[in-house]
Amino acid sequence: MKKIEDITVTFIWGGKEATAFANVIYKTHRVDIGPQGHREHYMADVPYDMDLEKVEVMIDGKVVKDDENLREFASQLLLEEADYQLCEAA
Known part of the structure; x- marks a missing residue:
């Protein structure tokens, strides 16, 4: 298993x-x-088989x-960002 640390996304909510x-693991x-x-x-x-750990929303x-x-x-959004970062690295 591999890990990407500190994935961050910013968005508008309410x-x-x-x-x-x-x-992301x-x-x-x-x-x-x-x-x-x-x-x-x-x-x-x-x-494949991505999972999140330590999710925090502020x-x-x-x-x-x-x-x-x-x-x-x-x-x-975090999973999409992780997928994007992995595609960019490839």
Whole structure:
């Protein structure tokens, strides 16, 4: 298992700026992405099965723990940001 630490996203929730933080843990598997150039095959580590740990959501500098809709929305954004960072690194 691999880990990306300190993923951060900022978004608007209820007219206020919210910031979410988390670490992302994920697995990878090796995939042959096909021949490139003179029949050389390139292998890539493709991420899958991403999970969040230590999710924290803040609005106006205060940690919000009781709004399940906010936490779910923030979790989706954090996973999308982690996926984006992994694609950029590849």
